[in-house]
Amino acid sequence: MRATSLRATAEALVAPGKGILAADESHPTMAKRLAQIGLESAEAVRRTYREMLFTAPGLEQHISGVILFDETLRQRATDGTPLPHVLARGGIIPGIKVDLGITPLAGFPDEVVTEGLDGLRSRLEEYAGMGARFAKWRAVFRIGPALPTVGCIEANAHGLARYAALSQEAGLVPIVEPELLMEGTHSIGRCAAATDAVLRAVYAHLARQRVVLDGTLLKPSMVLPGTDSGDQVDDGEIAARTLAVLQDTVPASVPGIVFLSGGQSPEQATARLDALNRCGPQPWQLSFSFGRALQAPVLQAWGGRQENAPDAQDALLERARLSSTARDGRYRSDLEDSRRTAVGAVVHDVTSRP
16 A cells, blocks of 8 residues: 555656656755845745745646755744645645755765764654655765765665665655766766766665655756866757666666756756757656756746745746756757746846845
């Protein structure tokens, strides 16, 4: 029964035309985002902003699930409804980030490991009782001449697998997120090799921990050159390199792959997801789990002003719609032009007000 429920939830999260909104920013990350529009990151401000996201009319047409932060899972909307219930009554599946962030990996300079396994079983049980139906755990890998090391890969792969097993025990679908950072001078080929090594280890550890793969989702980075490499590659090559690695490492029983946007712009993340889906049918659904790529235009349009909430929600809906078109290879760059003009007008209006 539990395996059937996990599989159904995983498949619903990658339903055709839909993707996941990542709204699980930690307090420090949210503070940086809000500071860009001149706001202090008070609890009330964070709640207001996220309620605005979750109540955008028609969001469920393009968004299947939302990843929440611990604070957000516990917050209530203006009418007193718990925010997870706001999502659920709108047909959107609530999820929860359960890792506790990264810390230096002892003995491995410049590498990190994710914390949060201690006490995770009880936290997962609590989150499930509060309405969460899936979870997320992020592991981080830096790419360099000798990075990531085998020790770092093994430590993080084990953590991802233990988290996934505990999540399924609690009835939550685990999203497994091994992120290879874009920062660095590495080539796209070096990124492909590192991604291959990481994913092979992750799936080996998932098998050892008896994780049921058809009740999971993978949230990887795309295969990209480092931001300081100077390499120029087109979306087609990124798609081909990414798919080559995934086809060699990800079992076909995984229902879907939901790409993170990382350091990409909203337009880049959407265009590259589109390029991936133009390569023909794959064993898995190719979807998105975007944070900044969906929210950046929203923050700009909102500006912290309640009267701007409808414009901000429109920006979210349009960005979600464009991401949705990339699910089946229908995205075109000219679709951005009219939206960019409209958002630019809103931002100018916001910034010009006294």
